[in-house]
Amino acid sequence: MAVSAPVDLRSDTVTRPTAAMRAAMAAAEVGDDQYGEDPTTNTLQRRCAELLGQEAAIWLPSGTMANQVALRVLTRPGDEVVAARECHAAWHEAGGSAANAGVQIVEVGSGGVFDVDDLDAAIKPSGLPVFPPTTLLQIENTHNRAGGVVVPQAVVERVCARARERGLKTYLDGARLWNAAVASGRPEAELAAPFDLVGVSFSKGLGAPGGSLLAGPRALIAAADRHRRMLGGAMRQNGIFAAAALHALDRHRERLAEDHHHARRLGEALAGCPGVDLDLATVQTNIVVFRLAPGMPDAATLVAQARERGVLIVAFGPRTLRAVTHLDVTAAQVERAAAVLRELLGG
Amino acid sequence: MAVSAPVDLRSDTVTRPTAAMRAAMAAAEVGDDQYGEDPTTNTLQRRCAELLGQEAAIWLPSGTMANQVALRVLTRPGDEVVAARECHAAWHEAGGSAANAGVQIVEVGSGGVFDVDDLDAAIKPSGLPVFPPTTLLQIENTHNRAGGVVVPQAVVERVCARARERGLKTYLDGARLWNAAVASGRPEAELAAPFDLVGVSFSKGLGAPGGSLLAGPRALIAAADRHRRMLGGAMRQNGIFAAAALHALDRHRERLAEDHHHARRLGEALAGCPGVDLDLATVQTNIVVFRLAPGMPDAATLVAQARERGVLIVAFGPRTLRAVTHLDVTAAQVERAAAVLRELLGG
Amino acid sequence: MAVSAPVDLRSDTVTRPTAAMRAAMAAAEVGDDQYGEDPTTNTLQRRCAELLGQEAAIWLPSGTMANQVALRVLTRPGDEVVAARECHAAWHEAGGSAANAGVQIVEVGSGGVFDVDDLDAAIKPSGLPVFPPTTLLQIENTHNRAGGVVVPQAVVERVCARARERGLKTYLDGARLWNAAVASGRPEAELAAPFDLVGVSFSKGLGAPGGSLLAGPRALIAAADRHRRMLGGAMRQNGIFAAAALHALDRHRERLAEDHHHARRLGEALAGCPGVDLDLATVQTNIVVFRLAPGMPDAATLVAQARERGVLIVAFGPRTLRAVTHLDVTAAQVERAAAVLRELLGG
Amino acid sequence: MAVSAPVDLRSDTVTRPTAAMRAAMAAAEVGDDQYGEDPTTNTLQRRCAELLGQEAAIWLPSGTMANQVALRVLTRPGDEVVAARECHAAWHEAGGSAANAGVQIVEVGSGGVFDVDDLDAAIKPSGLPVFPPTTLLQIENTHNRAGGVVVPQAVVERVCARARERGLKTYLDGARLWNAAVASGRPEAELAAPFDLVGVSFSKGLGAPGGSLLAGPRALIAAADRHRRMLGGAMRQNGIFAAAALHALDRHRERLAEDHHHARRLGEALAGCPGVDLDLATVQTNIVVFRLAPGMPDAATLVAQARERGVLIVAFGPRTLRAVTHLDVTAAQVERAAAVLRELLGG
Ligand SMILES: [Ca+2]
Ligand SMILES: [Ca+2]
Ligand SMILES: [Ca+2]
Ligand SMILES: [Ca+2]
Ligand SMILES: [Ca+2]
Ligand SMILES: [Ca+2]
Structure with a gap:
């Protein structure tokens, strides 16, 4: 780069694949992922499932799609979702949460964090048809618009425990979970443990050219597969992208x-x-x-x-x-x- | 009623039709409203259009349906709507706004009121596909959950003017507009004037057994007719209910x-x-x-x-x-x- | 009526309430149905549940809403529904089936009737995310656009049995089930028995000014209550209309x-x-x-x-x-x- | 490959990138496509717009997403779409057309082809709220489930002309338009000319590992950009895949x-x-x-x-x-x- 190349601090998504990552992509073994035959995607899915302490995982083209598929899997139209104020799903997904999943997001807390009291106050009374039923808790960790803050794990755990008590499902929007793990010194599996479903991205801090992933129980991942297809996120030889993600997991995490x-x-x-x-x-x-x-x-x-x-x-x-x-x-x-x-x- | 009959302050919807209202209903001239042939419904629609200073109007079975039809007419899935905190559309319609219209409601202000600054702060930047486009301003007047407060007309006017400047449509959820008119001493048409579309209810303070109405320009009311049908709100000889509404407009407004x-x-x-x-x-x-x-x-x-x-x-x-x-x-x-x-x- | 009054054969929905029906409506005991306190609506619901051999029932403003609520209760967005060619849900509900429930209707058979072979041919292979899952069978009896034909009960029974074997839910659009019962000499409960959920209308042959009803197991009717609210079909003192329906059940059925x-x-x-x-x-x-x-x-x-x-x-x-x-x-x-x-x- | 490698005729999507295609991908100049800065994606978009005779174009991760975005851009929920029997959008997109766009597809004709009469018979009467409005004509060329048949261009032209007369928009699902061009000897731009919006795929006969594209007027492509984001199809350095598509256009078309x-x-x-x-x-x-x-x-x-x-x-x-x-x-x-x-x- 010339001396005058700008310092691009707009986003961690602007990174370009390194020479080593390009080599990994060029050498990737691939197959048709819609038949489940892309070996590199399969490897990535297995590896991330393990890394996140989950049964299964599925590759998706973007973090937005991971979030949208999670909403479709864990909610029904007319449900309400509790999330931190200025969460990605409400702010940066073009209105998809309502348009795709038919859900309403209630934004609570401040600075990307909320606690059991906020959750309790946000859950609408159940059993009355006048109120939308609150069925999902979502935590974005790290929280982008709050400044990349890490949600303290003790808070995550008690909020998720309370959500389960109240009959809510739980979703971790972990597009930048890798940063949370490094910053907190806790393994990703620990950060993901309290949740029903977990999303991570490879195209942000990890520096891959694209791709995200959902991990969770086998039955939910099978449902996610259907919704991935329905939204148009099922690709073919995406081992090319999976190879970049695998490379990034090895080289760009620490x-x-x-x-x-x-x-x-x-x-x-x-x-x-x-x-x-x-x-x-x-x-x-x-x-x-x-x-x-x-x-x-x-x-x-x-x-x-x-x-x-x-x-x-x-x-x-x-x-x-x-x-x-x-x-x-x-x-x-x-x-x-x-x-x-x-x-x-x-x- | 016996001495011990409870004092029912749960809602102004619990009123039972008076004997005079029942007589009006029993005598109502009716026809098939899906063919536009219910004379009493037609009279009610004309009268309310005039009363609200609008070109045309359409009867609907409930205030919820009026609000839901208004959302479908004035927005597209993925749009964002700005409304007062704890508005009916977000709180008391079973999650329909997202499920039926695919929109996300941003709740602003406090005490049922918000001003131009709140609106400006709530409108997401336009022209960027990452943000949901803010396309509708909604005001609930009076505002139920804030305690039946009347939104000051000067506020209504400047917020609606600002909305128009920013390219937003405007909707008045006037389920209790009759109360706002009496309390403020302003005619309903004046309260409704700043809006593209106006909804009113007959089954609240007016004491009719059911029914609401949307009023606005002829083209929007034609669109509302389609969406009324799509949601299942087109009935047949609803002149029975329209007669109760007409009676209530005459006798129960002041x-x-x-x-x-x-x-x-x-x-x-x-x-x-x-x-x-x-x-x-x-x-x-x-x-x-x-x-x-x-x-x-x-x-x-x-x-x-x-x-x-x-x-x-x-x-x-x-x-x-x-x-x-x-x-x-x-x-x-x-x-x-x-x-x-x-x-x-x-x- | 004058000699020149036209003979109106456009629809059985054009009937106007008789004097006796008007008297029944005028005398109806009413309450707020959103609190479950409208005694006449409650009586109608109990009576229809019994008449249809079902646990519970819920009043709705129209046959379209009954069908739309049934779709929302029995399916999820992306599902496929098998129904007779030119069924009401695909033709006469303004496109609501896709817009409200997100389902795709596959029209089969001819003359309003289809058999097990047609059903089997229409069910898409299960377990493959590429195909929409077929999750609901719907029968319209009598079938309007086919000329009011009664679906032979033997056909209904074997098609529903096959649907259950294949894991599909079943819905009877019985807007004119009363006609089918009279024409076939079979009680409504027998006609409804094979189905998970049943809809009937009061505003067609029975001559009531409006109103329909869904009947089925208590849990599904509770779900229908939520979706009735969400679509804007929850009214207030609709005992007025329920009284007309009760009167019609007594006097206009045979x-x-x-x-x-x-x-x-x-x-x-x-x-x-x-x-x-x-x-x-x-x-x-x-x-x-x-x-x-x-x-x-x-x-x-x-x-x-x-x-x-x-x-x-x-x-x-x-x-x-x-x-x-x-x-x-x-x-x-x-x-x-x-x-x-x-x-x-x-x- | 060993003698025993199976002959894989399941789909033209199973192809693996050639060494030359891999080299092109490895060398691709890339940037963040969500900022419009991926030069290879931009080149591909410009080139395809020209090749298809359209003003602008946008890359998408899959043919399903191209079709789903086209539906969202060209229709509104509750609309009806006329397409050939067994079209991809109704059969192979997991029910997305109803779930994502809220539209109902009417399948007509046979053998992948239909003519003006079929279209006229399928368009429901306009201006009556009971019918879903027919607003879009879709042609799949070549038509997959009919055996890869090419729709005769004379038929395409007269059906599209008739659609325009009737006020319908037109969409070409050209996932395999490259095959239609080669088989018919007509340039893609000629095949695409009658349509408002055109979709093509790179991952089928062209042998790229993934990716599709929509082309059309600038305003519709801007709308598609929003819906791409909303469905989760906006990626980052997808120049990697765009390079494969460009390579395929050069080497794998003839x-x-x-x-x-x-x-x-x-x-x-x-x-x-x-x-x-x-x-x-x-x-x-x-x-x-x-x-x-x-x-x-x-x-x-x-x-x-x-x-x-x-x-x-x-x-x-x-x-x-x-x-x-x-x-x-x-x-x-x-x-x-x-x-x-x-x-x-x-x-
Ligand atoms: Ca990157
Ligand atoms: Ca920070
Ligand atoms: Ca009342
Ligand atoms: Ca009637
Ligand atoms: Ca007949
Ligand atoms: Ca390929």
């Missing part, structure tokens, strides 16, 4: 700590700027979400100014921004980005 | 002031009890929603205790209750209910 | 034989016309569906010509017409209609 | 003639067997669909017997089978398969 370190550096730089509202306690993984104080330019202006100086970030709201570190951003680039942003923000 | 006065009496009694949390400013029409302070029994307990003493109210939440005055509750009964509740609540 | 006799007379007159294609074997109840032979005017023309001469019938297709006899058509009117149609058709 | 020749050979062998019902006129491209005559074993038995002898075909029904030729089947393998099937079928 290194997420580096991204977290980079985000921390960036967060510290931003938190020191007078015009920035950022609680460093939220910078736990590879995401930095910060707000511009009154008197500062708006988010769109900062995005444009940063872009001119070779730093790409995204607006999450009129005064809210997100920067994400990843595999394709070096320590030096992080320093450069921090300097640019500090300068723009009067830090 | 008298809503009496219900409002009764609710005020009840509210004052409750507000004076130490264990009750009730802002009298919310008691604007025929609904009293109040909360039990910490240390008091929970809502279910109070409901049961009041029932034993011949007063029926409903729990709206673990510590929240609702009492509603209406046509079948006399001033004396209101005093009796107030006394019973005061006694139970240590007032 | 007299359906008269309508059948009238249809027969009309059918014979039509079958004798050279330009008419009508198999008299299909004229089993109160419906006559006939086709115009090549060389004859089209259906719309005949409808218009008959209307000018005071006879109302409907076009069911470019060359297909329907005439329906009912409570409000006398023997003399049937003769008049027969004479008019014969004259127009060169008979 | 050679489809060879597959057609092989299918013809197989068809002739099968047609000569006494127990086989096969009209050679249907063998126009790379698919052979044939039926087993009475007295012959059923389809499942033949599939199993052929498998034992190293030939893989699929059952399409109790007595119907399909064999498909493709890139990974040599002339010698076709001869071997023909010999095996002839022997099993007493030819």
